[in-house]
Amino acid sequence: MTARPDTATQHVTALTHHGQGRLADGTLVPRVLPGEDISPRPDGSWRIVTPSPDRVAAPCPHFNACGGCAMQHASDPLVADWKAGIVRGALAGQGIEGEVAGVLSSPPQSRRRARLAARRLKKGALLGFHARASDTVVDNPQCRILTPGLMALRPALLDLVQMAAPRSREIGLMLTDSPAGADVVVEEGRDLDVGLRQDAAAWAAAAGVARFTWNNELVALHHGPWQPMGRARVVPPPGAFLQATREGEAALVAVVRGALQGASRVADLFAGVGTFTLPLAESAEVHAVEGEGSMLEALQKGWRGAPGLHRVTTETRDLFRRPLEVADLKAFDAVVIDPPRAGAETQVRALAEARVPVVAYVSCNPASFARDAKALLAAGYCMDPITVVDQFRWSTHVELATRFSLT
Known part of the structure; x- marks a missing residue:
């Protein structure tokens, strides 16, 4: 059962294993916490009337839009x-x-392995996780879960997306941080031809990645990305x-x-x-x-x-x-x-x-x-x-x- 507007203030009784608040009538509401009283807005969202003492300010500015995290609004003890x-x-x-x-x-900032979604735009690119329950890519330049090493690679990755992604569809970037440098895998990218393969190899050298793979083809290996x-x-x-x-x-x-x-x-x-x-x-x-x-x-x-x-x-x-x-x-x-x-x-x-x-x-x-x-x-x-x-x-x-x- 999904969240639906009602006229009265309602009480959040529990938290499901998917991180949604459960109301007394079984309605599920995202990003609320047990013990909170909430009321519906005209647009179908919910307003927190009485916040839980375990409610905290989300550390990431992308939290409201991004689906990569579900519980940044909750204290660490509550989540544990x-x-x-x-x-x-x-x-x-x-x-x-x-x-x-x-x-x-x-x-925070310890996730060394992640798959990001990416789309090429007329100007620039989007790179991040999907929005909650959506295929919309949410750009996340201030992500709080990826390692500093992966975040430092972001400008180069945006250039890569413009090179690798067709306008018609999303691609994936599988990223792994290692002591030798990043291991980057392009998934569902454009087909490599001679010119694009040369451009891809040049990108890998300029970005300083340890290994670069494109659609299951090894493009560059500068260092073994060891763990x-x-x-x-x-x-x-x-x-x-x-x-x-x-x-x-x-x-x-x-x-x-x-x-x-x-x-x-x-x-x-x-x-x-x-x-x-x-x-x-x-x-x-x-x-x-x-x-x-x-x-x-x-x-x-x-x-x-x-x-x-x-x-x-x-x-x-x-x-x-x-x-x-x-x-x-x-x-x-x-x-x-x-x-x-x-x-x-x-x-x-x-x-x-x-x-x-x-x-x-x-x-x-x-x-x-x-x-x-x-x-x-x-x-x-x-x-x-x-x-x-x-x-x-x-x-x-x-x-x-x-x-x-x-x-």
């Missing part, structure tokens, strides 16, 4: 409590009582998944390392480019399983270049279609699993059947995590308190990590 509540609510939906150990939030992973340096493939902030990644790695302390033979499922594999290899042998072979190649190169690590083996395997079976899992005394939003229902059943002693579970979806947690608990596992990691500051996104162990 709300995100912890989302996790507790998902567990309760599966009949589980779970404890949240804490909420670790990444600071630190434990003792290793990994150069992910262009556009590859990476934890959104260094602080968030460090928090998740700390939970996983603590959960698997003492393990000697570990399987890392949905391993990606080695976010957990390589730190864990400092104290254990690790078998990394991932569906994308290019990501495992990057992981292996990072491992070979790092001194003093234990043996790391890799396996390219679609764990949704071919999960590791019970016989495979018997070789490991611990598993870390970090599935996509859908979770890993079939793989978790195999983990439970194999009685793997310790499972470190990292999730970006409390609902699918709760479903998988229920299966492990039913098999006799105990669940540690959950650490909530808020990498996507001011958003509705929630990540978490915890340990399951057999009694």
Whole structure:
């Protein structure tokens, strides 16, 4: 149910997991907070009559228009409590009582990886996130979530948009900050011809980016855009998944390392480019399983270049279609699993059947995590308190990590 005008002042009773305020009649209103009284305006928007003590001034001037953030109007403690509540609510939906150990939030201007939308104009360009529930691109020259390194690249990116974008449609720019410089990927750009390829290479040199890819074609590689992973340096493939902030990644790695302390033979499922594999290899042998072979190649190169690590083996395997079976899992005394939003229902059943002693579970979806947690608990596992990691500051996104162990 969406917001609709009414004649009377109404009370906001709760906040949904999408960050919308719920009124007593079920109406949903964006950018209001629990406990506030609001009244309708003639244009269908809402006026805050009695503000919550947790209402704050949004730090970003683009907040009212931009859909990149949903919760800049709320205090940090409220957002932390709300995100912890989302996790507790998902567990309760599966009949589980779970404890949240804490909420670790990444600071402003820490987002190192983001996909921005862009449009070419008759004069200039638009570059930013979409407006809420819209395909309108909101220009965001004072964005408060991207790293300073990515924001410093903005003038050059606007020039790139004028070069890469056709007038008829939007393009995407996947940006990743790295210690070696930015990794820039153009998505759905104009077709490269000889002249445009030369112009693109010249742009990359002038902008000082580490790597530049256009419609899956490598245009320039000045430096490998490496990321630190434990003792290793990994150069992910262009556009590859990476934890959104260094602080968030460090928090998740700390939970996983603590959960698997003492393990000697570990399987890392949905391993990606080695976010957990390589730190864990400092104290254990690790078998990394991932569906994308290019990501495992990057992981292996990072491992070979790092001194003093234990043996790391890799396996390219679609764990949704071919999960590791019970016989495979018997070789490991611990598993870390970090599935996509859908979770890993079939793989978790195999983990439970194999009685793997310790499972470190990292999730970006409390609902699918709760479903998988229920299966492990039913098999006799105990669940540690959950650490909530808020990498996507001011958003509705929630990540978490915890340990399951057999009694």
